Amino acid sequence: MSNTIQPPPELDVRVMVPIDRHTTLLKMFKELPVGESFIFINDHDPLPLYYEFRSIHGDVVGWEYLERGGRDWKVMVTRTEASQGREFTDISTLMDLR
Structure with missing residues (x-):
């Protein structure tokens, strides 16, 4: 039996309605196990x-940026530790961490 490492799932959000992109990616992250990526x-x-x-x-x-520039910005997102996260209904504004 071989242990084949599967690449992280990939989603091209360029084909999505812009308003749905963040919501979809935030949901994917929320469901992501620790140590996993997309x-x-x-x-x-x-x-x-x-x-x-x-x-x-x-x-x-x-x-981690895998590609930068033009119409191709490819990013790998990894959950490094467990987090409950904040629910949008629990906060009136989000912190700006820039």
Whole structure:
């Protein structure tokens, strides 16, 4: 029996309605087990999304650019530790961690 390492799932959000992109990626992260990753492809630098992840989940978000520029921004997101996260209904504003 061989132990084949599966690559992280990949989602191209460029084909999604822009308003659904953050919600979808935040949900994916919320359901992600510790130590697991997913990759997404965006049409612009998704740095504001990184700050949104951090404001909700704290310092448990691994963020690695795999490609930068043009219409191809590819990022691998990893859950580094457990986090309950903040629910949008629990807070009136999110922290700006820039």
